[in-house]
Amino acid sequence: MRSRVIACVPVLLLFMSACGEKPEPEAAPSAALTTPATPAPSASQTPTASAPQTPTARPSRKRVxxxxxxxxxxxxxxxxxxxxxxxxxxxxxxxxxxxxxxxxxxxxxxxxxxxxxxxxxxxxxxxxxxxxxxxxxxxxxxxxxxxxxxxxxxxx
Known part of the structure; x- marks a missing residue:
């Protein structure tokens, strides 16, 4: 499964190039499979009422x-x-x-x-x-x- 993901990276970069976007430098395969860490909010950082909240992604049960x-x-x-x-x-x-x-x-x-x-x-x-x-x-x-x-x- 890991090799399939790595094989897709050059295709994605080629696609982005075809769209006129400049591809980012290719990272090592291990870096491409990890998700970036985000710092945990401190106690002093509380969301305001106007800040948009990201809903939790759920699988769609909509009938197609x-x-x-x-x-x-x-x-x-x-x-x-x-x-x-x-x-x-x-x-x-x-x-x-x-x-x-x-x-x-x-x-x-x-x-x-x-x-x-x-x-x-x-x-x-x-x-x-x-x-x-x-x-x-x-x-x-x-x-x-x-x-x-x-x-x-x-x-x-």
Missing amino acids: LAGPGTVCGEIQPPVGGPMAAVAVAAGRADCRTALKIFRTYYRPSTPKQGSAGVATVGGWRCASNSAAQASISGRLSSCRQAAAKIVADVIP
């Missing part, structure tokens, strides 16, 4: 909607079926939600109806192809919600 053609990830359907790629086929959908929908749909405890295994999971209407149709089309299952469609396709 992916468009058609986006592959969200892979899942293993139960009963030793082939690995499947979960993707957005139409509309827009959140990839984390798409993976969760298919994981829930493929659980044996999820009630399904008919030979297509129709089920509603988290507001998504899901169905599966027969084994014969899946081997021809490559599509194991699909789920729809409004204009959005997510699919689970066989990974060859």
Whole structure:
């Protein structure tokens, strides 16, 4: 991992040069990986009400909607079926939600109806192809919600 960070430094310097900025002299690799120390404020230094406070960085939990053609990830359907790629086929959908929908749909405890295994999971209407149709089309299952469609396709 350390060598990957060091390898990126010349690229960053090249990029900065291309933008018209002058790169700083290249530091030793150990210095590039350390963060500069900031002195602790003394008791006499108290922030004023007008001084801006830097919020603590938190990972974003905002849902990002992916468009058609986006592959969200892979899942293993139960009963030793082939690995499947979960993707957005139409509309827009959140990839984390798409993976969760298919994981829930493929659980044996999820009630399904008919030979297509129709089920509603988290507001998504899901169905599966027969084994014969899946081997021809490559599509194991699909789920729809409004204009959005997510699919689970066989990974060859």
